[in-house]
Amino acid sequence: MSPPWHAGVLTIFPEMFPGPLGLSLAGKALAEKRWTLDVIDIRNFATDKHRSVDDTPAGGGAGMVMRADIAAAAIDAARAEMPDGTPTLYLSPRGRTLTQERARALAQGPGVILLCGRFEGVDQRVLDARNVEEISIGDYVLSGGELAAQVLIDACVRLIPGVAGNESSLAEESFASGLLEYPHYTRPREWEGRAIPEVLLSGDHKEIAKWRREQAEALTRERRPDLWERYKKP
Incomplete structure (x- = not known):
């Protein structure tokens, strides 16, 4: 070792x-x-x-x-x-x-x-x-x-193998793919009049992945135009 x-x-x-x-x-x-x-x-x-x-x-x-x-x-x-x-x-x-x-x-x-x-x-x-x-x-x-x-x-x-409890989450967090991370939600389903987006409750993993990608791209465009420009380059 x-x-x-x-x-x-x-x-x-x-x-x-x-x-x-x-x-x-x-x-x-x-x-x-x-x-x-x-x-x-x-x-x-x-x-x-x-x-x-x-x-x-x-x-x-x-x-x-x-x-x-x-x-x-x-x-x-x-x-x-x-x-x-x-x-x-x-x-x-x-x-x-x-x-x-x-x-x-x-x-x-x-x-x-x-x-x-x-x-x-x-x-x-x-x-x-x-x-x-x-x-x-x-x-x-x-x-x-x-x-x-x-x-x-x-x-x-936190990036050393075995340190993070769920290492698959490291692949989805901010900067891992060149984008900021998408928003997260959990129970309760509705809180102070604000509901969890329906797509996240649909069970359609393809649509959920698409929504998360769109959200990550929108957040990056809005908050970090420098990252967005680098992300768009081939």
């Missing part, structure tokens, strides 16, 4: 993990060792008695910057425990946006090493020297990379 998918997280707040990753599907899979988590405190690689990991930005300006030498030592320690070629990702709003396609590709690999930034960011030299890829979970700024790392890990872990 191949080793379980592994997430190595580099952070100055190790107590934030596993956090929500210890609950629900991800937490159960972690307990079952379908994936593993190693949290490394970047401050362990500090060189002074105060365990400082940052310094003032070159050229002046507000805030502080994580030092290249300390971040590099943490990255090297994490890489020593992982297979060669394991991607090292820096959670940053400057990075390429995380997509379902990328999460699936990462889930199929050995795992990830995630560098969680703080302050004004990380010294660019360590990103260049260690070939660290920047990745973003959206066009907004967080106080640090820890929450973004948890989002990325959850997006990957």
Whole structure:
């Protein structure tokens, strides 16, 4: 058997993990060792008695910057425990946006090493020297990379075989086919004057599939024209 998918997280707040990753599907899979988590405190690689990991930005300006030498030592320690070629990702709003396609590709690999930034960011030299890829979970700024790392890990872990209770549902959710997911309904049949669409109660699976596809296409056209344009291309 191949080793379980592994997430190595580099952070100055190790107590934030596993956090929500210890609950629900991800937490159960972690307990079952379908994936593993190693949290490394970047401050362990500090060189002074105060365990400082940052310094003032070159050229002046507000805030502080994580030092290249300390971040590099943490990255090297994490890489020593992982297979060669394991991607090292820096959670940053400057990075390429995380997509379902990328999460699936990462889930199929050995795992990830995630560098969680703080302050004004990380010294660019360590990103260049260690070939660290920047990745973003959206066009907004967080106080640090820890929450973004948890989002990325959850997006990957749920795609590991055996983690999702009904894996066939993964094929129908948003982005799996390039479209947003169709609406869902359940009992009661009528609620506050709103009824379940009759086609879903018809038992005609062909018509239900057609309705769901039409709904997915309509939602994608309305809410995500960028996805719709890519979906329409041959």
